[in-house]
Amino acid sequence: MSATQLYFDHCASTPPHPDVIRTVAEVMGQVYANPSSIHGAGGQAEQLIRRSREVVARALEVEPEDILLTSGATESNNIAIFGIAKAYQAAGKPIHMIVSEVEHASVYKCVQQLEQEGIEVTYLPVDENGRVRPDEVEAAIRPHTVLVSIMHVNNEMGAIQPIGEIGDMLRRYPKVTFHVDGVQGLGKVPVRLAEWGIDLYSLSGHKIQGPRGAGVLVKRKQVALKPLMYGGSQEGELRPGTENVPCIVGLAKAVRLAVEGQSERYDKLVRLRQFVLEHLSQMKPLVVNSPAVPYGAPHIINVSYPGMKSEVVVHALEQRGIIVSTQSACSSKLHKPSRVLLAMTHDSQVAASGIRISLDANCSEDELKRLVQSFKQMTEQLQSLVQR
């Protein structure tokens, strides 16, 4: 990124926190022994992992034994979903899973793959605010439903799903495991794992100013998963392989900072989002897709220019020094209309022209003014093209 560019793609990845960079560098330089080695240096590395696990557990109000360290949320989601499927497949039982139509690819493609292997999957629609309805989740439950997987905050249009209500309802179905992809919610909106009855919860370091290549799957004791990989005995044999100690320590710091600052960050982001929306909502033909607070997350603004391709708008903004994105970073190179916006709006023109602006709580007023100004100039330019 050049110094003159302004970055509004925090949902795709965040700049690491300076304390995280310092910690990762220090640990990388000093603690390089293998945590599984029986000598003192190995023990020191192991102790750092143990402490990091405790920090993450405390921040999320779960037990340290519930924390499974992974390489990121894609891996956490895969371990959760395939892990459950394999556990039931091993028992030779029929399997049904429920997900929403707006899940991230790292959940959606897992269940699509399982469907090809004969597992039944229900894809729940979302309402005009991009949210699933808890009563529809309940209506979809079958005698052989083993998993409900619903994300907390949608990474494209920002809908906050009614996780607490779904979790409450699922208490009446103790055989159903509840998985939540919490990547975009952590540090932005409140999360209550125990209160909401969440059994499995995925998070990712690089979305919360932590290091890339580090994530967590929270797995409550009652959940039995089969491993997807085989090797050493690390992470209860569910995630074998030598641990990435520097990034684990950096991740723990990032999780703690994310949770500690959540409420203040939320208030700041709501104000910033409001400022941007007040201006963008005046700029016809631009339409705002993200649901309003309290149904929409405070850091995500999704808009469309129906009739225009998202990539064209994103590149035009980049020429003005404004970095935004089309759909999720993981799907943006597909150049297809957004599956998520289509599920929410049922409008293919809107779905083909979605643009995501994702904010950081430290964005300054001047930066937001430049963002708004660039959108204004571009809208005027697009309008003059249409009128010609």
Ligand code: PMP
């Ligand atoms: N889930 C959601 C909601 C996401 O936004 C992302 C990142 N785009 C992921 C999962 C995957 O996370 P990671 O990059 O850590 O694999």
